[in-house]
Amino acid sequence: MAMEDVLRIRKSVRCIYEDCKSLMEEFEKEAPNGEAVKMKFLTLYPIYRELKDCDDIILKNIGTDEEFEKEYNKIEGYRGKMDLVRVKNESF
Numbered sequence: 001m002a003m004e005d006v007l008r009i010r011k012s013v014r015c016i017y018e019d020c021k022s023l024m025e026e027f028e029k030e031a032p033n034g035e036a037v038k039m040k041f042l043t044l045y046p047i048y049r050e051l052k053d054c055d056d057i058i059l060k061n062i063g064t065d066e067e068f069e070k071e072y073n074k075i076e077g078y079r080g081k082m083d084l085v086r087v088k089n090e091s092f
Contacts, residue, residue, distance in 0.1 A: 003061055010054035016047050020081050027088045034092070041089045048082045 023040040026032050055075045062068045 001057075003058070006054050006057050010051065010058065013047060013051045013054060014078070017044070017051055017078065019044055019047075020085055023085055024081075024088075027085075027092070032092070037089065037092055041085065044082075044085065048078075051078060 019040065023037065023044060026037050026040065055071075055078075058071060059068065059075070062071055
């Protein structure tokens with residue numbers, strides 16, 4: 001798959017992945033809806049895996065250290081969000 005295709009797919013997946021925010025909002029409610037949390041997490045996790053696959057391909061194909069570092073920092077932000085959601089979901 002061409003790098004441009006991977007970047008295009010990742011852009012679309014990242015837009016969907018923003019649903020992570022709605023899951024965090026659900027956790028922050030005084031009385032979170034357990035069913036809503038479960039459904040949102042089950043929907044989000046496969047999207048995260050697809051995003052991770054795209055990110056891995058992109059990192060392997062970056063030419064300069066500066067580009068790599070910039071991209072790596074963005075990726076870590078998304079991974080950090082998912083780790084937080086996963087921990088909150090497990091303790092829910």
